[in-house]
Amino acid sequence: MTIDRREFLKVSAGAAGAVTLSGLAGCASTSIASAKPKVVVVGAGFGGATFARYIKLWAPQAEVTVIEPNPVFTSCPFSNTVLAGINKMEDISMPYDNIKKVVDNFVPDTVTAIDNAKQTVTTAGGKTFAYDRLVLAGGIELLYDAVQGYDAETRKTIKHAWKASADQTGVLRKQLEAMPDGGTFVMSVPKSPYRCPPGPYERACMVASYFKQAKPRSKVIVLDGNPDVASKKGLFVAAWKKHFGYGTADSMIDYRPNNMPRSVNAKTMMVGTEFDDVKGDVINVVPPMRAAKVTGMAGVRTGNDGTWCPVDYLTFESTVVPNVHILGDSALTNFPKSGSVANNTGKMCAYAMSEIFAGRKPDPSPVVTNTCYSATGMGTAFHVATVFRWDPEKKALVPPKGANGVSKEESELEMAYMESWAMNVWADTLGLPDSYKFTAKG
Amino acid sequence: MKKSIALTLLIAGALGAASAYASGHGDPRARFIAANCAYCHGPDGHSRGAVPSLAGLESKYFVDQMKAFRDGSRPATVMQKHAMGYTEAEYELMGKWFAAHK
Numbered sequence: 001m002t003i004d005r006r007e008f009l010k011v012s013a014g015a016a017g018a019v020t021l022s023g024l025a026g027c028a029s030t031s032i033a034s035a036k037p038k039v040v041v042v043g044a045g046f047g048g049a050t051f052a053r054y055i056k057l058w059a060p061q062a063e064v065t066v067i068e069p070n071p072v073f074t075s076c077p078f079s080n081t082v083l084a085g086i087n088k089m090e091d092i093s094m095p096y097d098n099i100k101k102v103v104d105n106f107v108p109d110t111v112t113a114i115d116n117a118k119q120t121v122t123t124a125g126g127k128t129f130a131y132d133r134l135v136l137a138g139g140i141e142l143l144y145d146a147v148q149g150y151d152a153e154t155r156k157t158i159k160h161a162w163k164a165s166a167d168q169t170g171v172l173r174k175q176l177e178a179m180p181d182g183g184t185f186v187m188s189v190p191k192s193p194y195r196c197p198p199g200p201y202e203r204a205c206m207v208a209s210y211f212k213q214a215k216p217r218s219k220v221i222v223l224d225g226n227p228d229v230a231s232k233k234g235l236f237v238a239a240w241k242k243h244f245g246y247g248t249a250d251s252m253i254d255y256r257p258n259n260m261p262r263s264v265n266a267k268t269m270m271v272g273t274e275f276d277d278v279k280g281d282v283i284n285v286v287p288p289m290r291a292a293k294v295t296g297m298a299g300v301r302t303g304n305d306g307t308w309c310p311v312d313y314l315t316f317e318s319t320v321v322p323n324v325h326i327l328g329d330s331a332l333t334n335f336p337k338s339g340s341v342a343n344n345t346g347k348m349c350a351y352a353m354s355e356i357f358a359g360r361k362p363d364p365s366p367v368v369t370n371t372c373y374s375a376t377g378m379g380t381a382f383h384v385a386t387v388f389r390w391d392p393e394k395k396a397l398v399p400p401k402g403a404n405g406v407s408k409e410e411s412e413l414e415m416a417y418m419e420s421w422a423m424n425v426w427a428d429t430l431g432l433p434d435s436y437k438f439t440a441k442g
Numbered sequence: 443m444k445k446s447i448a449l450t451l452l453i454a455g456a457l458g459a460a461s462a463y464a465s466g467h468g469d470p471r472a473r474f475i476a477a478n479c480a481y482c483h484g485p486d487g488h489s490r491g492a493v494p495s496l497a498g499l500e501s502k503y504f505v506d507q508m509k510a511f512r513d514g515s516r517p518a519t520v521m522q523k524h525a526m527g528y529t530e531a532e533y534e535l536m537g538k539w540f541a542a543h544k
Contacts, residue, residue, distance in 0.1 A: 054477070058470070343481045351474040363471055369478050369527065371520050385520040387527020403527035407519065414519055417482070420491025425481040427490050438490065 036063045037357055040121050040131040041103075042111050042294050044068035046339045047328030048137030049099050050346030050429045056102045058354035065105040065129050067121065072096065073430055076196065077339040078422050078440055079164035082173050084206035084377045085214075089170050091440040098431035111138075114297040116321045133353060136300070136309075137327040137346070138292025139163070140195050146288045148263035148272075157266040162195060162286045175282045176207065181215035186271050186280030188261045189224040190288050193308070195329045195337045197231035198384070200224075200286065202374040205236070208244045208252045209377025220244075220253045221280065223273055225260035225288075231336075232374060232384055232406055239376045239410055261285050291330035298324050308332035313390065313397050314362045315352040316345060325349050334396065335388060338372045340421075343429055365390040368397060373418035375442060381415040382407035415442045469539075475532055476539040482520075487540050498544035504537035505530075 039062045041052045052066050074093045081087045100106040109123035114134070122128045142160060144150040150158070159175070161168040176185065185207055189200040204222050211218040229236055240246030240253050256273075263272035264285050271278045271285060290307035291300075300318040303310040309326040310319045316331065318324045327349055328342035335341045345368055352362035368388050375381040386404040388397035407414060419442035426432060476487070479496060483489050487496035496504070510516035511525035518525075528536075 058473070340481050344478055347474060347477045347480075351470065351477075355470060363474070367475060367478065367528065367532075369524065371482055371524075383520050385523040387524055389527065400527055403523050405523050411519075416492040417519060420489065420493040421482050423490040424484045424493065428480040428485040431485070434488065434490075436490075 036061055037132040038062075038130055039064045039133045039135065039353070040129050041066045041135045041137060042068075042121065043137035043139060043292065043328070044070075044073065044096060044099060045137060045139055045328060046342035046425070046429050047346045048135065049073065049096075050343045051135055051137065051327055051350050052099060052103050053429070053431045054347050054350035055353060058350055059357045062353075062357060063105075064103040065107060065131075066099060066103050067107045067109055067111055067123060067129075068096070069108065069110045071108065073426075074164045075339070075422070075426060076162075076164045076199075077425070079161070079169045080199065080203045080206040081375065081377075081440070081442070082164075082169050083161070083176060083203060084210045085173070085177075086206075086377075086442075087440050089164075089166050092164065094426055094430055094432065094436075096430065098433065102431060111294050111297065114294065116298050116324060119323065131323070133323050133325065134298065135325045135327060135349065136292065136294050136298060136330060137342070138294040139329050140289040141291065141293045141296075142286075143288045143290060147261055147285060149266075150264050150285065150287060154264060154266040158264055158283045158285055160286045161284060162199075162289070172282070172284055176210065179215065179218065179281045182217040183215065183281035184219045184221060184279065185211075185282045185284070186221045186223065186278050187284040188259075188271070188286050189222065189226060189230065190286050191225040191260065192230050193304075193337065194286075194289055197336050197338075198236070198372065198374045201229055201231065201236040202376075203284075204253055204255075205239055205243070206375070206377040208240075211252060212244065218252070221278060222253065222255045223259040223261055223271060223278065224255065224257045227257050229255070229257075232382065235374070235382045235406060235410060239378075239380075239382075242410075243376060243378045291326070291332075295326060295330050300324050300326060301330075303332035313395075314364065314366060315356075316349040325353070334398070335368070336370055336372065336384075338370055339425060340372055341368070341370045343425055344368045344370070346429075365392075366397070371421065373414060373421055375415060375418060376410055379415055379442075380410040380412055381418040381442070382410045383414060383417075418442055469535065472535040472539045475528070476536050476543075479536070486543050496540045499537070499540050501534070501537035501541040504540055505533045508533040508537075 041048045072093045078092050109125045112124050113122040159168050159172045161172045208220050244252040259273040261271045291309050295301040295309050300309045300321050310332045316325045329337040355362050371385045373381045373383045384406045386399050391398045423438045482493050483496045489495040508525050511521040
């Protein structure tokens with residue numbers, strides 16, 4: 001973070017003015033068994049909601065405020081099933097009721113400013129919250145400017161559907177339904193690292209499965225910014241071959257590596273890459289992305305040329321700004337940006353913070369895991385699973401021998417497990433009661 | 443809800459003081475490692491789907507299954523990778539935690 005002189009003076013003056021307040025707060029956050037440490041959580045997705053729920057379980061004395069603009073939780077994992085017509089938006093949307101019950105303050109608002117010297121967060125509604133610990137779990141910010149022509153007007157027609165919502169995923173599904181048989185669906189894959197590495201390739205399967213059943217003369221063109229399939233390659237290519245004729249003249253999927261979209265035009269329905277212009281009846285461009293906007297406000301988006309947030313692996317605290325923790329897709333780690341990782345690291349951060357609040361040191365050798373399923377749209381699925389453990393020599397969390405790998409092949413059994421994963425991760429993230437009726441299907 | 447959780451934690455805390463680390467009940471590390479399983483096996487080991495629940499399993503049975511996943515004698519999809527990622531001492535910690543949480 002760079003602070004110019006004027007900013008520095010402003011910050012210093014603010015800090016001096018608030019010396020009693022922030023001085024006390026700062027003291028409280030580090031002293032043993034402080035009465036009620038204030039924790040502010042920005043974003044109630046897989047990372048933030050899980051963290052909020054578990055910090056109240058493991059450090060119930062903490063006063064937890066959650067700031068989240070969306071009225072309900074909408075799951076990105078499983079949102080490709082909406083594109084295939086298997087589920088509807090309401091099947092992947094769930095209430096925040098239990099999170100609202102367990103935290104001290106649930107604020108339906110958007111964060112507009114973070115002052116990391118005064119340790120305060122301000123919202124669009126004009127409220128300001130002081131924190132001893134701030135948890136930023138805002139997901140990703142999409143960089144439309146990196147694709148020429150992807151302006152507000154174009155965005156009315158062309159959807160990314162990389163943040164699941166009725167306006168994105170729901171509209172894209174309607175566009176696919178309206179597309180005539182024989183049409184072309186053009187989709188893109190951003191350069192790594194991006195949210196949900198296997199997601200785009202699963203999306204190609206899901207849309208192709210819908211076409212196979214409803215519009216068999218239609219095609220899926222995949223424009224990949226990467227030099228090759230970036231996740232579960234063997235399994236996806238096998239699924240494309242088995243179900244969609246990949247590798248033959250009649251393939252429903254046309255996969256094009258090194259084809260980063262550079263421009264998009266909603267009037268001509270063209271996507272431009274470095275090599276050519278591709279026409280689509282339905283276009284789905286996922287622009288490049290970086291850590292959520294709020295991480296920029298906090299000055300913690302300093303890794304990888306200012307795109308992601310470096311963190312201490314033992315606490316998920318920013319390595320550049322103290323008392324600010326970063327969870328989920330915003331963090332710069334060697335973990336995949338998956339729902340499982342966000343859920344699991346949410347708990348890891350809650351564990352580390354509860355130890356700090358109890359006057360102890362965080363666990364010096366934590367373990368976190370990832371289990372990520374992808375569906376083919378043809379009643380089968382497959383996984384990648386990894387356990388990450390602290391390695392004192394590498395000073396990182398790395399998989400021990402044998403603790404990382406993918407399915408041998410797609411299977412119906414793994415589709416049942418994937419469906420089960422969705423219900424359990426939603427229940428764990430949101431604290432959904434046993435009586436909650438899930439409606440999503442695999 | 444808030445009150446009942448606070449009460450539960452109070453009771454758990456009191457129990458923890460007596461049985462503490464020996465049972466894996468009040469051990470924060472055991473609690474955290476067990477929580478790692480939740481996204482597939484459900485919160486507190488209560489699964490909502492096809493993946494089996496872990497809550498209330500006998501500790502020895504849990505540890506034996508983890509060993510069987512690790513050496514491949516019990517066929518698995520994801521579980522061999524997970525079993526290879528934890529130590530035997532951690533199987534014991536998790537086993538005790540799930541046995542104590544029905």
